[in-house]
Amino acid sequence: xxxxxxxGRELELGDNERLxxxxxxxxxxxxxxxxxxxxxxxxxxxxxMCLVEVGMRDPKTGQISMLPRLVPACNTPVRDGVVLVTDSxxxxxxxxxxxxxxxxxxxxxxxxxDKAGECRLQDxxxxxxxxxxxxxxxxxxxxxxxxxxxxxxxxxRCILCSRCVRFCREISGTSELLVVHRGAHEEIDVLPQxxxxxxxxxxxxxxxxxxxxxxxxxxxxxxxxxxxxxxGVCTGCSVGCSTWIDENQxxxxxxxxxxxxxxxxxxxxxxxxxxxxxxHHNQRFHGPRQRKGDRWTDRDWTGLIPELDERLxxxxxxxxxxxxxxxxxEAYLLATYARRxxxxxxxxxxxxxxxxxxxxxxxxxTIAAEKCPNRRGVEAIVWRFMGRAAAWEAFLDELPSLGxxxxxxxxxxKRPWVDRATADRLAGQELLVxxxxxxxxxxxxxxxxxxxxxxxxxxxxxxxxxxxxxxxRWAVRPPRGVRPEGSVFWxxxxxxxxxxxxxxxxxxxxxxxxxxxAGGTIPDVGVNLKVNLLASV
Amino acid sequence: xPDYEPVLLANLCKPDIxxxxxxxxxxxxxxxxxxLKEHSPAEVAAMVRASGLRGRGGAGFLTGLKWSFLPADHPxxxxxxxxxDESEPGTFSNxxxxxxxxxxxxxxxxxxxxxxxxxxxxxYLRFEYPLSFRRLQAAIDExxxxxxxxxxxxxxxxxxxxYVHRGAAAYVCGEETGLIESLEGKRAWxxxxxxFPAVEGLFRKPTVVNNVETLAxxxxxxxxxxxxxxxxxxxPNPHDPRDPGSLGPKLYCLxxxxxxxxxxxxxxxxxxxxxxxxxxxxxxxxxKAKAAVPGGLSTGLLAAEELDTPLDFDGPVRxxxxxxxxxxxxVFDETYSMIDFLHNSCRFFAHESCGQCTPCRxxxxxxxxxxxxxKAGRGRLKDLDLLLEIADSIGIIPGxxxxxxxxxxxxxxxxxxxxxxxxxxxxxxxxxxxxxxxTGPVPALAENPA
Numbered sequence: 010x011x012x013x014x015x016x017g018r019e020l021e022l023g024d025n026e027r028l029x030x031x032x033x034x035x036x037x038x039x040x041x042x043x044x045x046x047x048x049x050x051x052x053x054x055x056x057x058m059c060l061v062e063v064g065m066r067d068p069k070t071g072q073i074s075m076l077p078r079l080v081p082a083c084n085t086p087v088r089d090g091v092v093l094v095t096d097s098x099x100x101x102x103x104x105x106x107x108x109x110x111x112x113x114x115x116x117x118x119x120x121x122x123d124k125a126g127e128c129r130l131q132d133x134x135x136x137x138x139x140x141x142x143x144x145x146x147x148x149x150x151x152x153x154x155x156x157x158x159x160x161x162x163x164x165x166r167c168i169l170c171s172r173c174v175r176f177c178r179e180i181s182g183t184s185e186l187l188v189v190h191r192g193a194h195e196e197i198d199v200l201p202q203x204x205x206x207x208x209x210x211x212x213x214x215x216x217x218x219x220x221x222x223x224x225x226x227x228x229x230x231x232x233x234x235x236x237x238x239x240x241g242v243c244t245g246c247s248v249g250c251s252t253w254i255d256e257n258q259x260x261x262x263x264x265x266x267x268x269x270x271x272x273x274x275x276x277x278x279x280x281x282x283x284x285x286x287x288x289h290h291n292q293r294f295h296g297p298r299q300r301k302g303d304r305w306t307d308r309d310w311t312g313l314i315p316e317l318d319e320r321l322x323x324x325x326x327x328x329x330x331x332x333x334x335x336x337x338x339e340a341y342l343l344a345t346y347a348r349r350x351x352x353x354x355x356x357x358x359x360x361x362x363x364x365x366x367x368x369x370x371x372x373x374x375t376i377a378a379e380k381c382p383n384r385r386g387v388e389a390i391v392w393r394f395m396g397r398a399a400a401w402e403a404f405l406d407e408l409p410s411l412g413x414x415x416x417x418x419x420x421x422x423k424r425p426w427v428d429r430a431t432a433d434r435l436a437g438q439e440l441l442v443x444x445x446x447x448x449x450x451x452x453x454x455x456x457x458x459x460x461x462x463x464x465x466x467x468x469x470x471x472x473x474x475x476x477x478x479x480x481x482r483w484a485v486r487p488p489r490g491v492r493p494e495g496s497v498f499w500x501x502x503x504x505x506x507x508x509x510x511x512x513x514x515x516x517x518x519x520x521x522x523x524x525x526x527a528g529g530t531i532p533d534v535g536v537n538l539k540v541n542l543l544a545s546v
Numbered sequence: 547x548p549d550y551e552p553v554l555l556a557n558l559c560k561p562d563i564x565x566x567x568x569x570x571x572x573x574x575x576x577x578x579x580x581x582l583k584e585h586s587p588a589e590v591a592a593m594v595r596a597s598g599l600r601g602r603g604g605a606g607f608l609t610g611l612k613w614s615f616l617p618a619d620h621p622x623x624x625x626x627x628x629x630x631d632e633s634e635p636g637t638f639s640n641x642x643x644x645x646x647x648x649x650x651x652x653x654x655x656x657x658x659x660x661x662x663x664x665x666x667x668x669x670y671l672r673f674e675y676p677l678s679f680r681r682l683q684a685a686i687d688e689x690x691x692x693x694x695x696x697x698x699x700x701x702x703x704x705x706x707x708x709y710v711h712r713g714a715a716a717y718v719c720g721e722e723t724g725l726i727e728s729l730e731g732k733r734a735w736x737x738x739x740x741x742f743p744a745v746e747g748l749f750r751k752p753t754v755v756n757n758v759e760t761l762a763x764x765x766x767x768x769x770x771x772x773x774x775x776x777x778x779x780x781x782p783n784p785h786d787p788r789d790p791g792s793l794g795p796k797l798y799c800l801x802x803x804x805x806x807x808x809x810x811x812x813x814x815x816x817x818x819x820x821x822x823x824x825x826x827x828x829x830x831x832x833x834k835a836k837a838a839v840p841g842g843l844s845t846g847l848l849a850a851e852e853l854d855t856p857l858d859f860d861g862p863v864r865x866x867x868x869x870x871x872x873x874x875x876x877v878f879d880e881t882y883s884m885i886d887f888l889h890n891s892c893r894f895f896a897h898e899s900c901g902q903c904t905p906c907r908x909x910x911x912x913x914x915x916x917x918x919x920x921k922a923g924r925g926r927l928k929d930l931d932l933l934l935e936i937a938d939s940i941g942i943i944p945g946x947x948x949x950x951x952x953x954x955x956x957x958x959x960x961x962x963x964x965x966x967x968x969x970x971x972x973x974x975x976x977x978x979x980x981x982x983x984x985t986g987p988v989p990a991l992a993e994n995p996a
Contacts, residue, residue, distance in 0.1 A: 054738035055902040057946050078945030084738050103946060106939050110908035143932060146915050169901060188733060188901070191716070193911035195901040 011089035014066065014073075015039060016096055022087065030082025030093055031059055041095050042104060042133045044218045045170040046083035049275045049372075050179060054081040056170050058133065060103045061085070062094040079103055101137065108138035114193065115219075116151045116165045124220030126233040130168065154198070156186070157205030159279060160213060160222055164196050167221035173197065173213040180276065180372030181209040197221065209370060211282040212275070215265055226283055227263045231255075239484035240267060240533060242471050243281035244334060244382035244464040248375060249473030250277045251534065254285075254465050254484035261285045261465050261485055269534045272477060278376045287423045287463065288485070293446055294460035296490030308457075310492060314500045317442065317457065318350075324415030324440045327354035328408075330401070331391060333361050333381035334421030334461075335494060336469025337478075337524070338513040340387045342498035343419065344394050349502070355411055357399040358384065358391050359419065360426050377474060380424075382464075386472030389523045405434055414438055419494060420445030421461040427451045444494060462493035468510040469495060470527065472538060478527050479535035480514065550778075552811040553766050554759070554795055558646045564681045566688040569649035575694060577769040578653050582660065582702045590661035590768065597767045597775040598782070598793045602639075603629055603720070603757030604842065604871045605950070606859040608790055609764075613662050615744035616752045625748045626664035627729065627755040628655055630671040630678070631713050631720040634842035635894060636874035639797035640758040642809045644671075644678035647762075648685040652708070654761035656694065657768060659706050662754050667708045670725050673715040682710050717898035721949045722755035723747075724900065735902045736949035763794055779814035780858040792858030792870075800826045802877035803833070815858035818848060821875055833879040837965070841871025843891055844954025846961030866964070868957040884966040885973055888959065889917045895955030906952035909940045913959060920970075923977035926984050930963055930970055937963075 011022040015034050022028065031041045032048070044056035059082040064075035073092050079099065087093070094100065111130060119125040152164040169188070174197065177186045185205040189198045199205055205213070214224045233255075241254040243264070250273035253265045264285050266277040287293075297308040321327060329347040331340040347354040361384050368376040391399055416438045420426070422445060427435075429450045435441070436454035443455035452458050466487040470480040487493060496508040518528030526536050562568030569575070581590060595610025616624060628651070632640040643651055655667050671679055686708050689695040697705045716734055718724045723737035726748045747753025767775045775794050782791035792814040801807045804826030812821070818838055822828065829835045837847045840857060846867040848855055855865045862870055878887065896914040901907040913936050916929050937960045940946055941953030963970055974982045 052738060053735075053902070054948060055735075055904070057904050060945065076945075078943060080945055081738070084740075103939070103944075106946070107904050110904050110912070113908050113912055144912060145919065146912065168904070169907065171902075190901075192896055192899040192901045193907055195907065 013087045013089070014092045015087075016094060020087075022089070028087045030061055030063075030085040030087055030095075033087040034082065034093065034095055039095055041082045042129075042137060043083060044129060044168060045172060047172055047175075047216060047275070050172060050175045050216075052084050053171060053175070054084045056107070056168070057081065058104060058107050059083050060107075061100055062097055064092040064094075066090045066092050104133075104137040105139050108134050109143070111168050112138070112142070113144045113146050114148055114165065115168070116148045116163075118151050118166070121151075122163070122166065122220035123223045123228055123233075124166075124217070128220060129218035155204075156197075156199045156222075157210055159210050159225055159283070160205050161225050161228065162197060163221050163223065166219050167197055168219055169195055169197075170218055172216040172218070173222055176209075176213055176216055177205070177207075180212070180370060180374060181207045182371030183207040185210075186213070208278045208280065208368065208376060209276060209374060211279045212266065212277070215275075224263070231257055231262045236262060238265075239465075240481055241465060241484055242382065242479045242481050243277060243284070244471070245278075245281040245284050245380065246377040247379040247381060247384060247474040248273065248377045249382050249471050249477065249479060250281055251479065252277060252281065256465070256485045259485040261288050267533075271534050271537070272473065272479070273374070276372075276374050278374070280376060284423070285465065287446070288465050290447075292448070293463075293488070294448070294452075294458060294491070295488050296460060298458045300456055300458075310490075314497065318501055320440055321415050321417070321442075322350055324438075325351075326411070326413050326415070327351040328404075328411065328413040328416045328438075329354060329356050330359045330404075330416070330418040331356065331387045332359040332419040332421050333384040333387050334464075335383060335387060335419055336467055336471060336510065337383065337386040337390060337517060338469040338510045339419075339467075339494045339498060340383075340390045341513060341517050342495065342502060343417070344390055346498055346501045347417070348394060355399070355404070355413060356391055356394045357404040358387050358401060360401045360422075362422070362424070362426060379474065382471040382473070385474060385476055386470065386478070389472070389521060390517075393521045393523075405431065408434060415440040415442075417442045418444070418451060418455075419461070420449075421463075421494075422446065422449075425449060444497075459497065460487075460491040462487050462491060466491070467493050467495065468508065470510070470514055470531075475537070476539040477535050477537050478524070478531070480510070480527075480531045482510075550811075550813055552795070553770075554643065554650075554762055554797060555646070555809070555811045557650065558642070563646070564648055564685065566649060566685065566692055566694075569647070574649050575653055577765050578656055578694070579700060581657060581768050582700055582704060585768075587661050587663060590657065593772055594658075594661060594764060594767060597772045598790050599760065599763055599767060599775070600790065600792065600794075600859060601757055602759035602763070602796070602872070604634065604844075604869070606792075606870060609756065609760055612744065612756075613658075613754060615742065616662060616754065617745060620752050622663070623666065623751055624662060624664045625751055625753045626655065626659050626662060626667045627722070627725060627748060627753060628667060628669040628761060629720060629722065629725060629755050629757050630669050630675070631725060632675075632758070632872075633672060633715075633717040633720050633898075634844060634872050634874060636799060636801050636839060636876040637842045637872040638799050638801075638874070639809050639872070641675055641678060642797070643758055643762055644675065644682055648678075648681045649689075650762050650765065651682070651758055652685055652689060652694075654763070654765040655708065656699070656706060658754070658756060658761050658764050660704055661764075664754065665706065667706060668729055668748070669708065669710045670719065670729055671710055671712050672719070673712050679710060679712055686710065716900070717894075718900040718949070718951055721951065724949065725755060726753060733900075735900055736951075738948050759797055766795075780856065789860075792860070796857075796873055798825065798857070799872070799874040800877070801874070802838070803830045803835075803879040803882070804828065804877050805830050815856045815861070817854050817856050818875060819853040821857065822853070822877055826877070829877060829879050831879070833881065835877055836880045836882055837878045837884070837887075839874070839876040839958075840865075840867055841869065842874040843876070843894065844950075844957060845869055845871040846957035847887075847965060849965045866961055868953060883973075884962050884969050885917070885921055888962045889914075889921050891958040891962075892917050892955070895951070895958075899951060899955070900949075903947040903949075903952070905940045905946040906955065909936045909952065910955045912936060913955070920974060924981065925974040925978055927971060927974055927982055928985050929974075930967065933959055934963055 043059040060079040236255040243250040251267035251269035432450035444459040499508040724734040728734040779793040810825040892914040896910040937956040
C-alpha cells in the first residue's frame, strides 16, 4: 500500500488516490494554512501560505532526501514515499513572513469588518504571525466598491488570493471579476457595465478568506460570533443543497453552503441563499384560525386538535393533499392518520411549482426548475398508500367524482401557488383544512387555517430529484402560535410525547422499500436511496 | 580571443540583409535547405544536444535537454515560442539580431521547429521594438512567398506557420509561462510548475520556449558542426560530470559608464574587465569602475575587485551574483551612488512584479518604500538588515515564489548591501544623524509610492 510520511507520521494512501499536501495532512489532523487553494477551484499556488518542506524516501534504503527549497503543499501530489514536513523552523519562518507581508497594507479594520471572527487572516496571524509590526508602510483606509447587486468589495482588505476571480471563471462561467493593475497596486474589480451579477455570486463571499467581499444582505447586521450554525437543507428547488443556517436567538441571519460532495459540493445559488427572509415575514400565519360563515376567529391550539380529529371523523370520505414542501416524515404521518380515519382516503401529491427550465453552470452546478424540495419523497409515500402516483392536476379533475367530504391541504409554499379558480374547485366540502405559510384564495375558503412551519423550523428528511435523502433538525423555533406540521400530525395520531422525526423515519424505512437505506445511520451528507431502488427491481 | 570570428553578428550591416535576397546572398537558408534534405528531426535534436548549447535568455538551461522533455507520444500539436520579450535592464542583444539580421532568427526558428516537431512558432515580441516587428513581419512574409514557411517547406513534408505577437510590454512576460499566458490572451501571471511547458504549455499543448539568441545559435551549430561550437567558450570541468560548460558564441551588451556602449560578440567566458576594456574602450571620463552588473540588472553587482570574473554561466555565481543572466553588462563609475542604484533597481522590480505571489508583491514594494525613506534621509541602520532579510526570503531559490522575478529583485539588494555596506551605513549616518540608530517604527514617507 502506498505510504506517505507527514511530520514523521505514516499516512496510508488508497491506490488511486490523488491528494495534495493539504488534503493528505488533513487526514492526519494536521492543518496546513492556505488562502488561495480551494478544492473546488484550479490550483494557482500564489498565496505561498502552504509552503512545506518536501522530500522523497528511497524505498530500498529508507534514506530520505529533502528538497532544498520550500514547496507549496497545494501543488504537491502526495504519492508513495513522499515526505512532508509542515512544522519545521524554516516553514514557520516562511509562514510568518507571508503573514507579515499580507498585513503590510491591510487596513486591520477588524472592529468594523464583517468577517472578523471567521477571518483566515486573523486566525493565521494569531497562529503563525509575528507579534510586532516592522513595516513602515501606513495602511490604507478601507475603500468600499460596489461590484454587484448583492456583493460589495472592501478593496484594501483583499489579499489577492484570486479565489473569487477563479470562481467566476470556472464555476459560474461569467468571468465578471478580474484583477486590475499590477504588483502592490493590484485590486479586484469589475468592468464598467458588467457588474458581478449572476445567480451564484453569493459564493464569492464564502470563498473570500478575508473581509474583502461582503454580502450586502448580511453587511453590518450581526457579529459572526453571536451566530450559531445549524445544518440545513435548502428547500428552494429539487436539488436540495446542503446549507448552514446561521441564526441568533431564533432569527435566521444568513444561509451558507455546507460542503456536500454528493449534492452541491461547495456552492449554493442566490435563490437559496436569499430565500430565508420569508421565515420572518410578518404576513405569515401566526396562529390557527377558524371560519364561521364570513367571520374569522383566532384559535388557540388548546383543544383544537381533538376538535379537528372529531370533525374529520364525522366528515366521511377524506382527501389529503401532501405538499412537496413537507418532509417525508410529516407526509407519512398525515397519510397514516388519514387512512386510520378513513381506510379509503384519497392521498395525493400537492402542487409542484415549476419555473422555467433547469439552469446549468459550467462548473457543474444546477438550479432545478422544480421549486420544491421533496417531490420524490412525497411521491414515494403517495405510491405506498395509493398504489399509484396521484398527482395534483389529475386529482383536481377527478375531485367531483370522488365524493370527498373532508379535505386536508398541506402547503408550506413560499410564493402564491393557487389561483381563485382552483380554490373554487377545491372548496365546497363539508370540511376544508388548509395548512400554509401565507394567505391564499384557498385559505380564504377554508374552515380551518393552520399555520405551517418554515424550512428552518422543521425536523425531518427531504429526498431530492436524484433520490438523495438528507435529514436535518430545526435551526430556529417557530413563531409563537405556529406548530410544525410534524408535531400536529403526531398529536392527531395520538402518539405520546414530542414529535420524533427519527423514529418516524425508522418506521418508514421498515415499511417502504424505497426508504430502506434510511433505516441506518444517516451521515451529514445524506444517503442515496437509489442503491436500494436498484436492488428491489 | 584575438582570432575570434563573429558569427551571430557577421551579417550585420551587409547590403539589404533584412531582405531574403540579401540574406541568401550571404549564404542564408543554405543550412536549412541542406538539413531538411539530409537530416531527420531526431538527428538535428541530437546535434543540438551534443553541442552543449545553453539557453541565452538568462537561466542557461541546456537547450537540447529542454527539447527532450517534450512527450514523444503526444498527438500534438506542439508549439515553439520565441521569447523576444527582451526586458531585462541592460540587455538589447535580441533587438540587434531581430533588427539587423531577422532572417537569421527565422532560419534558426524553422530549424528548431523541425527538430522539435512544432507545427507553429510564435515570436513573442515586446511592444517597444517596432522596427524589429516590421522587419520580422516583412521577413516572414517573404519566407511564405518563397516557400520557406507554410505547407511542405522546400518540398519536404515539414510544414510550419510562424506568427509575430506583440506583447503589451511587461517584464514578467519574459518568464516562459507568463509569456504563454500572455500569448493566450490572459494576464501574464506565471503558472505554477509542474506541469512544465514541455508537457502542458501554450493552449495546454507541449511547448518549447527559447530565446532569440539561442535559436540563432542553432543555425550555426548545424552549419559549422558540433565540434566548431564546442571549440568556443569554456569547456566543461572534467572533474564535475554535471557541469555542461559554457560553450559557443555570446552577445555581450555593454552599457553604463563606458566609452563605447553597444552589443558585441565574443566567446563565452570573457572576463568582465576585458569586455569593458576591449569592447567598451574602458570607463568613461578616465574614471575607474566602482562596480558592474554582470548580466542584466537582476543578477546583482560585481564590485571593482571582482571585475576579473569570467562571464560564463558559473563565473558570476562564484562572485555572489545570481548568474550570467543575459550578459548585459552595466558599468558604474566611481562617482555613482549605490543608494541610487538600489533605489532604481527596487523601483523597477516593484513596478514589474506581477503581483501574484504574496512575498514578491509585498516584498518588492516594502523594499522600495524602505530605500525611498533611506534616500530621503530618514534611514536607520536597522533597515539594511531588514532589506537583507526580505531579499533573502523571496524568490524561487528559497521557494517562496512561482517565478524568478523575485530572485531578480533580491539579488541587487543582496549584492549592493553586502558588497557596499559601508557606503550605505555612511550615507544613513550622514543624512540621518539623529535617528540612524533608532529601532522603533517610522511613519512612511509616501503611502503609495509609484
